[in-house]
Amino acid sequence: MRSAYRVETVRAAERVLLASLPEGALMARAAAGLAAACARLLPGGRPRRVALLVGSGDNGGDALFAGARLARRGVGVTALLLNPERAHPAGLAALRAAGGRTAGADAAEGVLGRADLVVDGITGIGGRGGLRPGAAELAELLDRAGEEGPPVVAVDLPSGVDADTGEVHGAALRATLTVTFGACKPGLLVDPAREFAGEVRLVDIGLRPELPAEPDLVALEAADVAALLPRPAAESDKYRRGVVGVAAGSERYPGAAVLAVGGALCGGAGAVRYAGPAGAGVLARYPETLVSAGPPSRAGRVQSWVVGPGVGDDPNARATVDDVLAAEVPVLIDADGLRGLDPERVRARRAATVLTPHAGEAAALLGGDRAGVEASRLGSVRKLAERFGAVVLLKGSTTLIAAPGGGPVHVNPTGTPWLATAGSGDVLSGLVGSLLAAGLAPVQAAATGAYLHGLAGRLAPTPATATTVTAALPEVWDQLLSATEVSSEG
Numbered sequence: 001m002r003s004a005y006r007v008e009t010v011r012a013a014e015r016v017l018l019a020s021l022p023e024g025a026l027m028a029r030a031a032a033g034l035a036a037a038c039a040r041l042l043p044g045g046r047p048r049r050v051a052l053l054v055g056s057g058d059n060g061g062d063a064l065f066a067g068a069r070l071a072r073r074g075v076g077v078t079a080l081l082l083n084p085e086r087a088h089p090a091g092l093a094a095l096r097a098a099g100g101r102t103a104g105a106d107a108a109e110g111v112l113g114r115a116d117l118v119v120d121g122i123t124g125i126g127g128r129g130g131l132r133p134g135a136a137e138l139a140e141l142l143d144r145a146g147e148e149g150p151p152v153v154a155v156d157l158p159s160g161v162d163a164d165t166g167e168v169h170g171a172a173l174r175a176t177l178t179v180t181f182g183a184c185k186p187g188l189l190v191d192p193a194r195e196f197a198g199e200v201r202l203v204d205i206g207l208r209p210e211l212p213a214e215p216d217l218v219a220l221e222a223a224d225v226a227a228l229l230p231r232p233a234a235e236s237d238k239y240r241r242g243v244v245g246v247a248a249g250s251e252r253y254p255g256a257a258v259l260a261v262g263g264a265l266c267g268g269a270g271a272v273r274y275a276g277p278a279g280a281g282v283l284a285r286y287p288e289t290l291v292s293a294g295p296p297s298r299a300g301r302v303q304s305w306v307v308g309p310g311v312g313d314d315p316n317a318r319a320t321v322d323d324v325l326a327a328e329v330p331v332l333i334d335a336d337g338l339r340g341l342d343p344e345r346v347r348a349r350r351a352a353t354v355l356t357p358h359a360g361e362a363a364a365l366l367g368g369d370r371a372g373v374e375a376s377r378l379g380s381v382r383k384l385a386e387r388f389g390a391v392v393l394l395k396g397s398t399t400l401i402a403a404p405g406g407g408p409v410h411v412n413p414t415g416t417p418w419l420a421t422a423g424s425g426d427v428l429s430g431l432v433g434s435l436l437a438a439g440l441a442p443v444q445a446a447a448t449g450a451y452l453h454g455l456a457g458r459l460a461p462t463p464a465t466a467t468t469v470t471a472a473l474p475e476v477w478d479q480l481l482s483a484t485e486v487s488s489e490g
């Protein structure tokens, strides 16, 4: 499991560690890891030039000490000092002693134009708000160079992004690689900041033992998901494996029923019941489905319900959602089912509820606009979870999952833009509902479903469609299960 910690937590852990180490030792560890990562990106066989962008805090200090290490290896290093009087004194002395040069920000165009690599040490975890004008100009200069420009290695964080929330207010540096120290920060895993970070590499500076057991953000890895996947036991029957009910589709949108049932058949439940007006289409595609045309409460026993995809917005749809909400089993509500959803109605349920909005649906539930949700994904998903007393899976460029009452937010690491395709969300809702029926806890079901769905999106032939994503799901299971068999044998 990958973990990320907020700045406050990182600073508290750093204080404990700093007290037990000689002065400068922690920064030396950070600079050594940073210099090694930079050296790997430099071309061989000719004089190499590195430009350091140096702010007035310890982030700039890291850049200066790493620059000194590179200069000692024969690299031509020039530090652009944004605020010469306030640059880290010991770092500056180390760079100069190693033969590195310094220049003011007015020399930026020439220095950056000649650089093979740029090291962004303007701000790290001490940065507040969007970059100030001098720093913003450097970001714009590099943005203008675009692909033609040198690679940028961000020190700890790309300067200008919010470490805790992933929000970006104004200009920020766009990095090829971010070398982060001690612990990953939430902003490095959540859009829009994640996009500025490029590849993220964690350098161990000895902080781990001082960090609390519960991170602020977590991302499942393949082994975690494989361990969570429900497997049938020898004595299993369909009820013990779980039966998932799907109340989806309408005369107008019959395809949503087929896709949600398809997802549900690939989520590990022993059987799928379908209740609604699109039964004929569902049976034609998936004859193993148990189909009924009446309300969900008359469909027979289930261990979870999925409601909403393609149910439309007529009064029948509302009645279907209400009928499902009255069930005493976990319920997943998606798409049309989310429209006008009453928070009190959801909060009053005794069994778990999972909501799976995209940014537009989340904005409607919060009474805001879509752009606001996209700019503040972490805050939005937490707010929704509290308001509805439900687990919320916020779909999008980085899918996030939050539970009411706090605890770590999950970020899904397997997403791909190819999943932004019609009907893909219907497949996800069936899949997560099925994992709920199989007995996974709601957050685990949502995080596991998002992970499987993302991998299937990557595995499906390009361009992925909801149908090919569904078809790729069994192979995703195979890959995950066989990888864990190998590792448990080895």
Ligand SMILES: NC(=O)C1=CN([C@@H]2O[C@H](COP(=O)(O)OP(=O)(O)OC[C@H]3O[C@@H](n4cnc5c(N)ncnc54)[C@H](OP(=O)(O)O)[C@@H]3O)[C@@H](O)[C@H]2O)[C@@H](O)CC1
Binding pocket: 014, 018, 026, 027, 030, 055, 056, 057, 058, 059, 060, 062, 122, 123, 124, 125, 126, 127, 128, 129, 130, 131, 132, 135, 155, 156, 157, 160, 181, 205
């Ligand atoms: N602690 C440790 O043990 C270790 C820490 N380490 C390293 O230290 C980093 C944290 O250092 P830090 O606390 O000095 O803050 P930092 O990120 O340099 O920024 C503060 C400076 O930025 C400025 N500034 C603020 N906002 C700005 C903006 N929008 N636009 C422009 N400027 C802005 C602000 O200016 P001021 O407000 O003071 O005028 C101040 O000068 C951390 O990320 C890691 O790299 C590692 O070596 C491992 C050990």
Ligand SMILES: [K+]
Binding pocket: 059, 120, 121, 122, 123, 124, 154, 155, 156, 157, 158, 159
């Ligand atoms: K930085």
